[in-house]
Amino acid sequence: MPSVILETERLRLRAFTEHDADDVLRAATDPLTQRWLPIPAPGRPYTRADAVAWCVETAPAARASGDGQHWAAVCRRTGRYVGSFGVSRANWVARTIEIGYLMSPDARGRGLAPEAVVAITRWVLLDQEFERxxxxxxxxxxxxxxxxxxxxxxxxxxxxxxxxxxxGRADLAVYSVIRPDLTG
Known part of the structure; x- marks a missing residue:
């Protein structure tokens, strides 16, 4: 996938750098994040080494391999990290992909996550020509x-x-957007 910076009214979504590791660590170890996301793996605590690996190895490798793309979301006004967003599990033949995210505790409840998801959705469906x-x-x-x-x-x-x-195990609610949802 191409490396791209996306901007919304309040956010800049850009590639991760090693400087993001402490912010990623804080967001990923938050109890609410840990409740819903099994990162780095179920039953394993998230460490600073995991955050550094995410920023400098895992996230860039996903883009390079074509599996997806991951962004550090920062406030356009302050530059402060507010969350992580990404698309993964790209199926290039079927033109389908999944989107995921996590928010820093202090950035929750302000409408930033939907703002970023809309920008990524438009980029994936319209610019990258995915179907779902x-x-x-x-x-x-x-x-x-x-x-x-x-x-x-x-x-x-x-x-x-x-x-x-x-x-333990959980059920997943499944949502989707397809290209006609944006144009229709």
């Missing part, structure tokens, strides 16, 4: 499901027992 983006969230993760709805994603149903979280 899926967004999946644990069924009890009300905030993440609200992001999907605010960003215009359509609820499709439940994938039962689909993810292993730190505290």
């Amino acid at each position: 983006i899926a967004l999946k969230a644990a069924t009890d993760n009300v905030a993440s499901r609200r992001v999907a709805e605010k960003a215009g994603y359509v609820y499709e149903g439940i994938e039962r027992n689909a993810i292993r979280l730190h505290r």
